[in-house]
Amino acid sequence: MNGILETIVQRRAVKAFEPVEISGEVREQILDAARYAPSSFNTQPYRLYWIGTEKQRAVAAKLCMGQKPAATASALVVAVADLGSLRATSQAQVAWMRTRSEFSEAKIRDFERTAMIGRILFMPGPFGIFAAIKRLLFWLLGFWKVAGRPPLSRQDLFKWATKSTSLACENLMIAAEALGINTCPMEGFDGRRLAKFLGLSARHHEIVMVIAVGKKSRTYVAPPQWRRPLESTVTLL
Numbered sequence: 001m002n003g004i005l006e007t008i009v010q011r012r013a014v015k016a017f018e019p020v021e022i023s024g025e026v027r028e029q030i031l032d033a034a035r036y037a038p039s040s041f042n043t044q045p046y047r048l049y050w051i052g053t054e055k056q057r058a059v060a061a062k063l064c065m066g067q068k069p070a071a072t073a074s075a076l077v078v079a080v081a082d083l084g085s086l087r088a089t090s091q092a093q094v095a096w097m098r099t100r101s102e103f104s105e106a107k108i109r110d111f112e113r114t115a116m117i118g119r120i121l122f123m124p125g126p127f128g129i130f131a132a133i134k135r136l137l138f139w140l141l142g143f144w145k146v147a148g149r150p151p152l153s154r155q156d157l158f159k160w161a162t163k164s165t166s167l168a169c170e171n172l173m174i175a176a177e178a179l180g181i182n183t184c185p186m187e188g189f190d191g192r193r194l195a196k197f198l199g200l201s202a203r204h205h206e207i208v209m210v211i212a213v214g215k216k217s218r219t220y221v222a223p224p225q226w227r228r229p230l231e232s233t234v235t236l237l
């Protein structure tokens with residue numbers, strides 16, 4: 001089997017880890033792979049918090065309800081959908097474009113304009129007023145034109161950002177597996193307390209998942225892996 005496919009198939013949600021140190025080099029490779037995931041408009045609307053120190057990890061593990069993967073992991077990665085990063089990300093991309101000969105000034109201005117329109121389209125406005133207006137406009141537009149609908153409410157926005165964040169998480173887990181490190185994605189955590197612990201803002205941040213990272217315990221035996229058959233999962237048209 002192709003090496004990448006093998007890694008994908010081999011990955012399991014590991015529930016107990018050995019107490020091993022993850023080197024800075026491996027940590028960087030794992031985190032770096034995450035940001036190669038595709039993201040909506042390449043906005044990369046997430047931030048990954050790597051909790052590696054023993055003291056911090058113990059607090060975070062408790063906020064993951066003391067689940068065994070969290071309690072035994074060498075590190076915990078908290079993947080946060082981050083709506084507050086959008087402006088800085090497009091500014092950073094513009095700065096990068098200016099260093100590249102492939103992008104003309106007209107192309108850069110075009111990108112800046114699109115990014116600004118995107119931000120306006122995505123803004124829910126005070127008390128969600130813009131969202132209500134946009135919902136009505138897009139609903140009316142839908143009567144005479146094939147039209148997509150941008151995320152309107154803050155909840156829609158978090159849902160939008162969660163898609164890209166989840167893809168980064170999968171990249172992270174596959175990269176870890178390829179490097180001989182195991183993982184367990186978790187949504188069993190106290191989101192409010194964990195957000196407070198990390199100093200997140202309810203307006204801009206939502207925790208998507210926590211990933212326990214470590215070396216599978218020698219005594220841990222994974223249960224057999226079950227998946228729905230392909231024909232129950234896929235519709236061929």
Ligand SMILES: Cc1cc2nc3c(=O)[nH]c(=O)nc-3n(C[C@H](O)[C@H](O)[C@H](O)COP(=O)(O)O)c2cc1C
Nearest residue numbers: 011012013014015067069184185186187188209225
């Ligand atoms: C979004 C998400 C949340 C999960 N939450 C937990 C969790 O809180 N605790 C846990 O032990 N496993 C959790 N898992 C792991 C799943 O139980 C596991 O992936 C699934 O049973 C399939 O097993 P496998 O990944 O080994 O094939 C979660 C997985 C995902 C994708």
